Amino acid sequence: xxxxxxxxxxxxxxxxxxxxxxxxxxxxxxxxxxxxxxxxxxxxxxxxxxxxxxxxxxxxxxxxxxxxxxxxxxxxxxxxxxxxxxxxxxxxxxxxxxxxxxxxxxxxxxxxx
Amino acid sequence: xxxxxxxxxxxxxxxxxxxxxxxxxxxxxxxxxxxxxxxxxxxxxxxxxxxxxxxxxxxxxxxxxxxxxxxxxxxxxxxxxxxxxxxxxxxxxxxxxxxxxxxxxxxxxxx
Numbered sequence: 001x002x003x004x005x006x007x008x009x010x011x012x013x014x015x016x017x018x019x020x021x022x023x024x025x026x027x028x029x030x031x032x033x034x035x036x037x038x039x040x041x042x043x044x045x046x047x048x049x050x051x052x053x054x055x056x057x058x059x060x061x062x063x064x065x066x067x068x069x070x071x072x073x074x075x076x077x078x079x080x081x082x083x084x085x086x087x088x089x090x091x092x093x094x095x096x097x098x099x100x101x102x103x104x105x106x107x108x109x110x111x112x113x
Numbered sequence: 114x115x116x117x118x119x120x121x122x123x124x125x126x127x128x129x130x131x132x133x134x135x136x137x138x139x140x141x142x143x144x145x146x147x148x149x150x151x152x153x154x155x156x157x158x159x160x161x162x163x164x165x166x167x168x169x170x171x172x173x174x175x176x177x178x179x180x181x182x183x184x185x186x187x188x189x190x191x192x193x194x195x196x197x198x199x200x201x202x203x204x205x206x207x208x209x210x211x212x213x214x215x216x217x218x219x220x221x222x223x224x
Contacts, residue, residue, distance in 0.1 A: 031210060040122070042201060042214030050210065058211070090155065100145045100205035102212065104155035
């Protein structure tokens with residue numbers, strides 16, 4: 001089955017620890033995205049990547065880092081510099097000629113204690 | 114600053130009611146407007162609108178775009194409890210890969 005997977009579904013971390021969220025897709029999409037969603041809020045773009053070994057900051061990149069070593073994978077690291085990391089994180093992918101048609105993964109809910 | 118505003122933020126109706134969700138936008142370079150349904154986790158795609166006045170339909174859901182007044186509506190007729198979800202509106206900005214999302218409308222359909 002083609003799709004996007006994110007793991008884990010739920011993640012708990014202590015304040016001050018870095019944590020990495022996984023995102024994998026087998027849709028053969030070149031573009032991948034990370035969004036953050038807070039309660040009662042829409043999705044805000046953290047980082048995106050159009051091609052392997054390249055990525056761009058979104059609107060709220062501070063305190064986050066990404067890598068894109070493989071086409072299928074776009075992991076997100078939430079660093080200790082992120083002041084309010086507790087949120088729902090969504091990964092998405094698309095073809096580069098249709099960035100408006102993004103397919104979303106099931107999300108990871110991160111809680112920092 | 115590009116922004117997308119949805120209203121109402123929350124709506125509670127009874128099964129069988131018809132609802133209209135609103136989405137207005139102010140962006141520098143409009144390419145398309147998208148509607149998503151988010152039940153518990155991943156948003157799922159409903160519609161993409163690029164041209165004014167052309168209604169898109171899928172079963173009991175329909176949507177239309179007005180590029181002159183900068184808004185779109187999503188209609189759901191004969192609502193069912195399975196329609197309960199957060200409905201997200203997003204605008205794709207031309208010349209970029211970015212989608213700008215509204216805060217969503219949380220629809221609750223009671224039996």
